[in-house]
Amino acid sequence: MKKFLITGMLMILCACATTSQIPEWQETSFRDIENYKTSFLTGKEGIAEAHFNRARGALATSNDLDLLAKAYLTKYALHASVLEEFDESEFLRIDRLQSVAANLSYYNFLKGNFAAVDESLLPDQYSKIIKSAREKNVAEARKEITAIDDPVSRLVACGVWIKHLSGDETILQTAINTAAENGWQKPLWAYLSQLEKYYLERGEIAKAAGIKERLELLKK
Amino acid sequence: MSREYKVGIFVICAAALVLLALLFLAVEKGLFSTSHTYTLSSRTGDGFTVGMPVVFSGFDIGKVHSLELNDKGVVLIQISIPDKHVKWIKEDSFFVLYRPLIGAARIVVNTDNLESPPMPESKVAEVFVVNDINDAIEKIQPLLETIERLSRKVDDMASKADEQVFGKEGTLPQINKILKDVAGKLEKLETTVDNLNKISKDASEGTQDLGALRADIDEVAQTLNKVSRDIDALLYKKKNTEIRLP
Numbered sequence: 001m002k003k004f005l006i007t008g009m010l011m012i013l014c015a016c017a018t019t020s021q022i023p024e025w026q027e028t029s030f031r032d033i034e035n036y037k038t039s040f041l042t043g044k045e046g047i048a049e050a051h052f053n054r055a056r057g058a059l060a061t062s063n064d065l066d067l068l069a070k071a072y073l074t075k076y077a078l079h080a081s082v083l084e085e086f087d088e089s090e091f092l093r094i095d096r097l098q099s100v101a102a103n104l105s106y107y108n109f110l111k112g113n114f115a116a117v118d119e120s121l122l123p124d125q126y127s128k129i130i131k132s133a134r135e136k137n138v139a140e141a142r143k144e145i146t147a148i149d150d151p152v153s154r155l156v157a158c159g160v161w162i163k164h165l166s167g168d169e170t171i172l173q174t175a176i177n178t179a180a181e182n183g184w185q186k187p188l189w190a191y192l193s194q195l196e197k198y199y200l201e202r203g204e205i206a207k208a209a210g211i212k213e214r215l216e217l218l219k220k
Numbered sequence: 221m222s223r224e225y226k227v228g229i230f231v232i233c234a235a236a237l238v239l240l241a242l243l244f245l246a247v248e249k250g251l252f253s254t255s256h257t258y259t260l261s262s263r264t265g266d267g268f269t270v271g272m273p274v275v276f277s278g279f280d281i282g283k284v285h286s287l288e289l290n291d292k293g294v295v296l297i298q299i300s301i302p303d304k305h306v307k308w309i310k311e312d313s314f315f316v317l318y319r320p321l322i323g324a325a326r327i328v329v330n331t332d333n334l335e336s337p338p339m340p341e342s343k344v345a346e347v348f349v350v351n352d353i354n355d356a357i358e359k360i361q362p363l364l365e366t367i368e369r370l371s372r373k374v375d376d377m378a379s380k381a382d383e384q385v386f387g388k389e390g391t392l393p394q395i396n397k398i399l400k401d402v403a404g405k406l407e408k409l410e411t412t413v414d415n416l417n418k419i420s421k422d423a424s425e426g427t428q429d430l431g432a433l434r435a436d437i438d439e440v441a442q443t444l445n446k447v448s449r450d451i452d453a454l455l456y457k458k459k460n461t462e463i464r465l466p
Contacts (some may be wrong), residue, residue: 070463074340077466106465152466
């Protein structure tokens with residue numbers, strides 16, 4: 001009886017001891033991608049690049065092209081979220097070798113090719129925006145964008161909309177507020193400049209001057 | 221002139237040249253110059269080596285000739301100073317063993333008053349020790365100990381599964397953050413030490429100490445990284461570490 005008890009306890013102990021250890025590359029790449037996002041958005045580009053390269057290195061050791069493509073798409077998405085151009089050559093190279101429908105869909109979404117996007121393959125938060133984007137329904141888009149929970153995703157949606165569809169004051173304001181709430185300098189400045197441009201185009205000189213003044217103050 | 225004659229002259233000239241060259245080298249190396257021997261004392265022989273330079277105002281003026289331990293347990297250091305440099309060693313000179321962080325250790329002679337009478341060879345002066353390496357290590361040592369204590373505590377805490385400890389704002393995530401930070405800093409320090417190592421190739425003893433220091437730091441950094449990974453594993457056990465598109 002005693003033996004059974006001891007064996008039983010030992011078994012329980014052993015069962016407790018085996019925590020499913022995450023492989024190191026996975027952990028490193030995850031952490032570095034997260035760090036990349038924050039450094040990039042807070043305007044520390046040099047550090048961001050270092051994090052990205054480390055994540056890329058870690059992912060490369062896993063031989064998983066799908067994940068590597070996702071890392072690049074994350075980078076492009078962040079560039080899109082601050083209204084910047086991005087160099088898509090690396091993703092296209094990966095895509096030629098091993099095409100993943102979901103990744104390609106996401107890429108098309110970032111590039112503004114809404115017709116080529118399969119919304120069922122996109123991350124959930126964007127699936128409805130595609131519809132309003134195809135219909136160019138701004139009112140619907142405003143609602144959809146504000147409903148996105150994750151601030152990064154919200155900025156990506158704003159970025160894609162502003163860049164490929166139309167400038168819209170409410171969407172710009174949403175983006176500015178999102179950036180400001182999180183203290184992300186890069187998107188904040190980008191969207192403020194965009195808002196200034198938007199006002200200038202519409203001839204609202206006073207408002208544009210106000211934004212310009214504000215930007216100068218913030219950048220000082 | 222016969223051929224034998226020519227060969228004879230050539231051989232004699234060559235031999236004379238070789239001899240002259242040897243003589244020149246010997247004179248330059250101070251083979252014929254007499255030197256004075258002074259005796260210094262130190263409580264420890266640590267850091268002294270035979271042949272170690274003795275410098276005055278940054279110039280080599282002699283070297284350590286021999287080391288011996290006397291009956292009282294005091295280390296006697298005999299330094300030999302060639303005649304031409306004896307003038308720098310006066311009665312009120314004091315001697316310092318300088319072990320810099322980078323570069324070879326040396327005995328530095330300091331003479332404040334060059335007018336004072338020369339030092340008698342019978343006088344035994346004590347050597348003071350200035351030790352950059354040990355100072356540096358001494359400064360780092362408490363830090364390492366603190367880290368070790370911290371990581372032990374974290375280990376203890378990891379066994380207490382408690383919201384206060386594991387929660388998002390709990391102690392463990394906070395400590396983990398600190399640990400990661402410290403590990404990062406140590407890694408940086410490590411590269412610095414590496415660089416120092418590269419610079420000071422000539423500092424034989426110094427580099428050995430640096431090597432030991434580097435290994436220490438390396439070990440602590442490794443341990444810290446492991447601890448922080450363990451904590452991460454605890455924290456993210458249910459959290460997904462999969463990369464998702466933003």
